Amino acid sequence: MKKTLSKGIDIVIVGAGPAGITAAIYAKQDNRNFRIFESKKTGWFAAVSADSHYFIDGFPGTSGKLSGSELMNSFNSHLKYLNIKVEKKEVVDIKRENKHFKIFLGNGEKITTKTVILATGTVPKRLNVKGEKELFGKGVSNFCTVDGDNFKGKKVVVVGGRNSGAVASIYLHKLGAKVVLVERDECLNAKAKYLKKIYKNKIDYELNTEVIEIIGSSKVEAVSVFNNKTKKENILRCDGVFVYIGLQPNNYLAKKLRLKLTKEGYVKINDRCETSLRGIYAAGDITGNVKQIVVACGQGAVAAYNVNKYLLKS
Amino acid sequence: MKKTLSKGIDIVIVGAGPAGITAAIYAKQDNRNFRIFESKKTGWFAAVSADSHYFIDGFPGTSGKLSGSELMNSFNSHLKYLNIKVEKKEVVDIKRENKHFKIFLGNGEKITTKTVILATGTVPKRLNVKGEKELFGKGVSNFCTVDGDNFKGKKVVVVGGRNSGAVASIYLHKLGAKVVLVERDECLNAKAKYLKKIYKNKIDYELNTEVIEIIGSSKVEAVSVFNNKTKKENILRCDGVFVYIGLQPNNYLAKKLRLKLTKEGYVKINDRCETSLRGIYAAGDITGNVKQIVVACGQGAVAAYNVNKYLLKS
Numbered sequence: 001m002k003k004t005l006s007k008g009i010d011i012v013i014v015g016a017g018p019a020g021i022t023a024a025i026y027a028k029q030d031n032r033n034f035r036i037f038e039s040k041k042t043g044w045f046a047a048v049s050a051d052s053h054y055f056i057d058g059f060p061g062t063s064g065k066l067s068g069s070e071l072m073n074s075f076n077s078h079l080k081y082l083n084i085k086v087e088k089k090e091v092v093d094i095k096r097e098n099k100h101f102k103i104f105l106g107n108g109e110k111i112t113t114k115t116v117i118l119a120t121g122t123v124p125k126r127l128n129v130k131g132e133k134e135l136f137g138k139g140v141s142n143f144c145t146v147d148g149d150n151f152k153g154k155k156v157v158v159v160g161g162r163n164s165g166a167v168a169s170i171y172l173h174k175l176g177a178k179v180v181l182v183e184r185d186e187c188l189n190a191k192a193k194y195l196k197k198i199y200k201n202k203i204d205y206e207l208n209t210e211v212i213e214i215i216g217s218s219k220v221e222a223v224s225v226f227n228n229k230t231k232k233e234n235i236l237r238c239d240g241v242f243v244y245i246g247l248q249p250n251n252y253l254a255k256k257l258r259l260k261l262t263k264e265g266y267v268k269i270n271d272r273c274e275t276s277l278r279g280i281y282a283a284g285d286i287t288g289n290v291k292q293i294v295v296a297c298g299q300g301a302v303a304a305y306n307v308n309k310y311l312l313k314s
Numbered sequence: 315m316k317k318t319l320s321k322g323i324d325i326v327i328v329g330a331g332p333a334g335i336t337a338a339i340y341a342k343q344d345n346r347n348f349r350i351f352e353s354k355k356t357g358w359f360a361a362v363s364a365d366s367h368y369f370i371d372g373f374p375g376t377s378g379k380l381s382g383s384e385l386m387n388s389f390n391s392h393l394k395y396l397n398i399k400v401e402k403k404e405v406v407d408i409k410r411e412n413k414h415f416k417i418f419l420g421n422g423e424k425i426t427t428k429t430v431i432l433a434t435g436t437v438p439k440r441l442n443v444k445g446e447k448e449l450f451g452k453g454v455s456n457f458c459t460v461d462g463d464n465f466k467g468k469k470v471v472v473v474g475g476r477n478s479g480a481v482a483s484i485y486l487h488k489l490g491a492k493v494v495l496v497e498r499d500e501c502l503n504a505k506a507k508y509l510k511k512i513y514k515n516k517i518d519y520e521l522n523t524e525v526i527e528i529i530g531s532s533k534v535e536a537v538s539v540f541n542n543k544t545k546k547e548n549i550l551r552c553d554g555v556f557v558y559i560g561l562q563p564n565n566y567l568a569k570k571l572r573l574k575l576t577k578e579g580y581v582k583i584n585d586r587c588e589t590s591l592r593g594i595y596a597a598g599d600i601t602g603n604v605k606q607i608v609v610a611c612g613q614g615a616v617a618a619y620n621v622n623k624y625l626l627k628s
Contacts, residue, residue, distance in 0.1 A: 021374055022374045022608060025371070025374060029371050058343065059375075060335055060339060061375075061388035062388075062392065063392045064392070064395060064396070065395075074376075077375075077377050078378070081377040082377075271603065292612075292619070294612050297374050297611075297612060298610075298612020299612060301372060301606050301609050301612075302609055305606070
C-alpha cells in the first residue's frame with residue numbers, strides 16, 4: 001500500500017473526460033505536481049453514448065472525420081505523449097482540512113492537495129421503477145456499446161426516443177438484437193438523420209409508453225409498460241433494458257463539499273471556473289454548460305490556468 | 315456589385331480566428347444561413363505572433379505535434395470540408411435596425427442579419443510614439459512572420475521582452491537579421507525555453523530601455539531610446555522596428571454598438587456569450603477570457619449554440 005502523501009500535491013483532477021484531460025495537459029505545462037483520477041473502466045465516450053461510433057462534427061480541426069472513440073484516442077495519445085497517467089481509481093470523498101483538501105480514494109489511499117478540479121461530468125438518469133436497481137448489470141444497462149454484445153439475437157427494450165435512445169436502438173439493431181424502442185411522448189424527438197435509420201431498418205417503437213416495472217428474478221425477463229393515451233398496461237418480454245432518458249450531474253462529491261449548485265444540481269462556477277469554495281474549481285458538463293466536447297475542453301483549460309494563478313499567489 | 319440582402323441572414327460572424335471558425339462549424343450544423351468575415355489577409359495565427367512556427371502544446375488531441383500554422387490549416391480544412399467560405403471583407407460598421415442589425419462592409423455592401431457573433435479578437439498594442447504611425451508599413455511592423463523576409467542581413471529593433479518579443483527576435487535572427495531586443499523592464503520576462511535561445515544565439519538585448527521615437531523620412535532609419543536607469547538617451551540605427559508589447563481588445567465594432575466593456579476594453583458577456591445588447595454575442599479573445607485557442611473554440615461553440623436557441627425562439 002502506498003504511503004499517504006501529506007505534502008507536495010498541487011492539484012487533484014477528478015474525472016478524465018475532455019475537461020479533465022485538457023486541465024491535465026495545462027497543469028503539465030505549468031510543471032504542476034498533480035494527479036488525475038477516473039473511476040470508469042471504459043473511456044469517457046463509450047460510457048456516455050453510442051455516439052462513439054458516429055462522427056464528431058463539432059470539434060475544430062477534425063473535419064468531422066473522427067468518430068467519438070477516435071477523438072478520445074487522440075486525447076489519450078496526447079496524455080501519453082506528455083507522460084501523464086490517468087489513474088483508474090475512484091475518489092469517494094473530499095474533505096476540507098485547514099487550507100488544503102484531503103482526497104479519499106476507493107482503495108483506502110488518502111492524498112492531501114492544495115486544489116481540486118472537479119470534472120465529474122454527468123451520469124445517466126434512472127427510471128426509478130421497481131426492478132431497475134435490482135437487475136442493474138443483469139440485463140439493465142445504460143451503455144449499449146459496453147453491454148450490447150450480450151444481446152445478439154435477443155430481445156431488448158430501449159427506453160427513450162431522443163438522440164441517445166435512437167442511436168442506441170440503431171446500434172443494437174445492427175448488432176443483431178431485436179429492438180423495441182419505447183418513448184413516453186407522442187413522438188420520437190431525435191435528429192432527422194437518426195429517425196431515417198429507425199424507419200429504414202424497420203425498428204419497432206411504441207409511443208406514449210412508459211416503463212413502470214422491470215421484471216425478472218435473477219435476470220431481466222420483461223418490462224411492464226403503461227400507455228398514457230389508452231391507459232392500458234402491457235407486458236413486453238425481453239432479455240435486456242437499455243435506459244437512455246437523459247443525463248444528470250454527477251454531483252456526489254460536489255454535495256459532499258457543499259458547493260453551491262444550480263436548481264438542476266450542476267456546480268455553480270464563475271468565469272474563472274471557481275466554485276463557491278476557495279481552492280475547488282469545476283469544468284465540463286458538471287458545470288451545466290453546453291454539453292459539447294470542445295466546450296468542456298475550453299473550460300478545462302480555463303480551470304487549470306486559474307488554478308495555476310491561484311497556486312502562484314498562495 | 316452584389317445586391318443588398320435585406321432578409322434571410324440568421325447570423326453574421328465577425329472574425330475567422332478559432333472562436334469564429336468554431337461558431338461557423340456549429341452554425342453550419344444547425345443549418346443556419348450565415349456569413350463569416352475576416353478582414354486580415356493573413357491567417358489568424360500568423361497575424362498574432364511568430365509562435366505560428368512553434369508547436370501548440372495545449373490543444374487536446376494534437377499531442378503537441380502541430381505548429382500554430384498546421385493547426386490553423388487543420389481548422390481551415392474543416393471549414394472547406396463543410397463548404398464554409400470565409401469572406402475576406404472588412405466589417406466597418408454595425409447598426410441596430412428595429413430587431414435586426416445592419417452590417418456595413420468595406421466594399422460598400424450592406425447586409426441585414428438577425429444576430430451577430432463578434433469574434434474580433436485582439437490587435438497589437440501601439441507604442442504611441444512619434445514616427446510609429448507615419449512609418450507603419452515602412453519598416454514598422456507587428457508581424458515578423460509577414461514582414462520579416464524584408465530584413466535579411468539588415469538591422470532590426472524588436473520592442474518587448476516578453477514571450478512574443480522573444481520569439482520574434484529568435485525568428486528574425488534565424489532569418490538573418492541583426493536583432494537588438496529592447497525591454498523597458500530590468501529583465502526579459504519570457505519563458506525559459508525562449509530565453510535559452512536568445513542567449514545561445516547571442517542575440518543582443520538592452521534592458522531598462524524605452525523607445526521614445528521612431529526616426530526616418532520615407533522609411534525607418536533609427537529609433538531613439540531612453541534608458542530609464544541611467545536616464546540617458548541614445549540612437550539605435552536600424553532598418554526595421556517590430557513592436558511586441560502586448561495585445562489590446564479589437565473593440566472598434568463593440569464600441570460602435572455601445573456594448574458594455576470591462577475596464578480593459580473587453581466585451582462583457584454572460585455564460586451564454588450574450589453581450590449587453592440582445593442579439594449580439596461575443597466569443598474568443600475579445601471577451602477577455604484566457605487567451606488560448608481551445609478556450610476561444612469552446613466559447614465559439616457556446617455562442618453559436620445560444621444564438622441558435624435564440625433564433626428558434628424569435
